[in-house]
Amino acid sequence: MLEARLQQAKLLKSLLEAIKELVTECNFDCNDSGIALQAMDNSHVALVALLLRSDGFDPYRCDRNLPLGLNLNNLNKILKCAGNDDILTLKADDGGDTLSMVFESKDNDKICEYDLKLMDIDSEHLGIPDTSYDAIVHMSSAEFQRICRDLQQISESVKIEATKEGIKFSGEGEVGNGSITLKQNANVDNEDEATKIELQQSVSLTFSLKYLANFTKATPLSTRVTLSMSNDVPLLVEYKLDNLGYVRYYLAPKIGEE
């Protein structure tokens, strides 16, 4: 059985916002080390991997592997009923067909209980190989969101070039073109704003902005984002959750059309 208590319901609410555009149904795999999720979008272009470690919950109990097949839209409907500061408890029995959720408001005078039906989802677990990337860029997540949003106004795809000098995002569309360059800087005053680049080799890759913009739905989860790139290899966009785990997105690059 699973029992997991989260101090702030907000976290799960934001997590769901961050993945529900990409995936509609998937399994939450629960075991003694935590809750994990992995799913590809319909077109097999993007993949989201989520990990919530057990020590982020208090208490956390899960004796054996328990996959919870959920429709994310339905889960979202229920999570909307929770207040941001509510204490959220997830419960599921081994072999049961529902996921129970309890929302307790902080001052303890209101308790909401919801049960969500589980579904059987046939999903194969995909082994994602560990990769050492040629370029790893740490930057402000809000800045990344802004860049994606701005470029999406003029272009469908973005070319990302990482060099020693900095990282350049550029887009081209019918109305014109545009580019944004962030120089490598170690902003001592405000660490959240800093752009750091670990570079083995320069890279240049093109991605669909539609997907990237989707990924930036995870911005509220972390002030920092990491982009890891190697030529001809899927991009890894990672948002770390404080002491709890991460949301990782993988995106296959685009190649020149025709």
Place this chain on the structure above:
Amino acid sequence: MSSSKNASPAKKQTTLNFGGSSTAPEQPTLSSFLSGGKDQKKDKKGDKENDQMEVDKPELKEDLETVAAEDKKRKRPNIIVDSSDDDETDDEAEDLSHNMEHSKISSQTIVEKSTPTPTPAPAKKLKREEVKSEDVEVKDEPHNIASEEDEDEEIQQAKEEEEADERQKKEDKAVAKKLASVFTKSTKLEPETSWKKGEAIPYSALCKTFELCEGTTKRTEITTYMVKLFKQVIELTPDGLLELLYLCINKLCPDYEGLELGIGETLLMKAVANSTGRSMDKIKSDYRDTGDLGLVAKNSRGAQRTLFAAKKLTVPFVFKTLRTIAKISGQSSQAQKIANISKLLVACQDSEAKYLIRQLEGKLRIGLAEQTILSALAQAVVLTNKGMHYGGSKLSEAQREQAFTKAVEIVKAVYNQLPCYDMIIPALLKYPIEDLADHCKMTPGIPLKPMLAHPTKALTEILDRFENRRFTCEFKYDGERAQIHRLEDGKTTVYSRNSENMSGRYPDVMEKVAQWVAPETTSFILDCEAVAWDREKKCILPFQVLSTRKRKDVKEEDIKVQVCIFAFDCLFLNGESLLQKPLSERREKLRAAFVETEGQFAFARHMDSNVIDDIQSFLDTSIQGNCEGLMVKTFDGEEASYEPSRRSRNWLKVKKDYLTGIGDSLDLVVIGAFHGRGKRTGVYGAFLLACYDQDKQEFQSICKIGTGFSEEALQTHHDFLQEHVIGRPRRDYLVGPNAEKPDVWFSPVQVWEVLAADLSISPAYMAAVGEIDKAKGISLRFPRFIRIRDDKKPEEATSSEQVADFYRRQSGNTSGGGLEQVGGTGVDDDFEY
């Protein structure tokens, strides 16, 4: 094994990966994924064998090279881990750790290269489609309920149907013979693609067969391919037969359940764009060039790579997803449909995308008729019947042939009575074929295809046909064919001539059926015509009035157009099938089992005299009574049985139109055109015509026309008219607000002479708007191109005034008074009534 050998050295430098060395088998999840790759490889080997078989066909040989190149180009590389081979994983992992920075691309590309699929080049394909395309280019105008055919064409069509019928019979025999001889020589039927016993049928097996069918026009060959496939399925995965069969006929359920595909082009293009990362513009322009979205999807090389290769498509998965797509409705249904289609498209290999898109469109276009499928099914069942040893010598060739022919007859006969594969297939698999008829009987609640009549041009033809035989004449009511079913438990359903459930359209009929039934009648199937009825004047209203009734979810209190049911046949009564009984007996039973109710339910008027003068006067009476003409039917004997789904010569129809001709032709201006598809790719497939309003000095749209053109004519029109294309409609063009917008507009330069069956009021066209109806114009039903009128200037075309006169002169519109009451401003009273 040559294919994998070819692939592996090339792969060394081309496998694109995450770059890491962790493809090693310590990750159990990954190896399970890799085993998928292994399967794939095995399949490729199978393909290879087929290819070798295919190469023997000389016409395909030449294409192989181009195709190989094309295929290579098209394929989307998968990135993370692709179809790497199981046994090579370790080597590969090592390799990878040595060359970590080495840039690599998918191995699939290379495997693909070494095993070209014998797809003919697109140009060739188009040619074939020309020969076979059965699609009718131009659809009937939307306001026609039952699609009646243009008269000459109708006769033509009936003739063709008859010939096709004959041909089908001959071909069935030919196939039976072929199969019989095939098995004496103990040649094996080589399956195209194989799979493990009991596993889900791979979708590729079906698509391979489709490809073969598309590559030939000979029905015997098509049948043989289908027999092979069905036989294989019955032997390996009998549970999948039903779903496979539905995919072959491109349906999702029996017609009466009403679940249909037919996804719009735009939506499909969006889905293709979505799953390949190509732009809509490119896809649209490809579509214009090829006229086949299926091909576009197949040839769409993705600009967007994928992460993991998707699982191979299986027949049950495709079928299930297609059903899901068809059921999606309501909010954000478009996005959901696109998502589901993308899910399928991303897993498509080779020609799968082509057929998948065509299935979604609702037209397969491979010349696979349902009759062919039925006979293939029957023969496959005989072949797999364990009681008969076809490889051996127990039966002579002639006996075998006979067994095949008989099986085909049985299955077809059963299907005519019970057109429901959900019931036939399980019975076929369970019981010997000889007993099939005992297990699958006609059942109320399952609509059969109605018997159709043969058109005739003159009354004398009837006498020729029915010489020395008793026949009977009935009024041919101008309404909608309706089949009313009632089950023992009182459940009632009304079906259309195409077996669609029309209960939602006729709640008033459903309500009253019980009142028309004699006390001892329990269950029945009635063949009727639903006709619009004027309760005050107690007369029949023309078809155009009936067509103004809402088509779905009619609420009883909202009904403005009343309907009277005219029953003319009874196919099933109190648990007993009457199909084999002569009409005389059926009519007797019908009259005994039901009670006429004025204005609601009546028996079709009939006359049994066989004297030509009587028939003539009966015909006149019928036309005066607002009927279409007469039905003349064999009355007694064996030939007077009911033959479901057949256009039989035992029923003849005489329509007033055939006798009187269509009247004057109209001279109309071409103002726009629609791009052609299928065999009309590259030229205009249909045109928008207009008449000229001399007072207002404007061209008013009157109809869309796509009939009456020879291929040369289409080419000539295209060549001439494309010189006169204008960017937007001229300001003096009046096109209705609901009109279908043509793809191109023309300056008014040419006048065409056009014949039509009928005129009707239509919101989509603007001819003579304001003359008859304030907001709606007049349109032509079944317009047909006659010739170009070079002698007329566009301004000399038939005027709106003339069109309005034509409309008023139509007998149906002067005596019935159905639509005129809406008339308003500017109506010249002299012409009314």
